[in-house]
Amino acid sequence: MAVKKKDHGRGTALASSLPAAGMQVKGRLWLEKDGEAFLSWGRVVLLERIRDLGSIAAAARSMEMAYSHAWSMVADINRLAGEELVSRTFGGRKGGRAWLTPAGEKAVAGFWQLVARFQEWIKHQQF
Amino acid sequence: MAVKKKDHGRGTALASSLPAAGMQVKGRLWLEKDGEAFLSWGRVVLLERIRDLGSIAAAARSMEMAYSHAWSMVADINRLAGEELVSRTFGGRKGGRAWLTPAGEKAVAGFWQLVARFQEWIKHQQF
DNA sequence: ATTTGCTATTTATTTTTTAGAATAACGCAT
């Protein structure tokens, strides 16, 4: 397998330093709202997949994640954001669909900007 | 309980930004050697406890960690370092003891220096 | 009305991770 589908787990690094003597500094960032996990790598990837694929079910499948898990993540994200980052309808010929609101798009973009700064910082760290 | 004893788990942040609107940037760093986890917060705390308490068993107890888990962490750390960061003897009146080698002390100090830089960086990040 | 494929929700199962228990070996001190 060329690229792992499930490369967004908890222990997985978001950034890493340039290797020196086989030793690398690895790191991970996430956002908390009122002390509760709000956005992390995996969650932001999920949001992007929802945007790209148009449904929570398809997004979950593409990440080899259980639908119920993806669904509860979306519920948490919307609740903690205090507004909908993901909107959806259900019913209809195609069963329903889900999409990112403008606030959702902003959150995704903002997270990746933060990650980019982190990657830049960590690149210059050494042990 | 004033201070949690087990505050060094995988999902626990090493650093966090100043809270803005209830939203905080949290982060975690670790070191990998040849792609395998080498030093992380929990492992470095374990090394410090070994230094302070003089045995792996006492260190594990103080962190409410199973001895067998602490023991295998020490084995991994020494293996990945390519030299002993923790030395030990066994047998004797007091059963045996463990201590940090100079290389072990250096590793602990170096890790906290890295963490300090990380905390300084993340403090100024915002989402 | 029926079909369709999703959302929504709960419950059960599996997997993974971590803790715990149990046993042997060790060697110094008594």
Place this chain on the structure above:
DNA sequence: ATGCGTTATTCTAAAAAATAAATAGCAAAT
């Protein structure tokens, strides 16, 4: 030589996390 509390090691149990399964509701299109 015996007792002691550790290191060392393996195996089992428990806890946590993730997946899977199962069911109902929905509304557009046929």
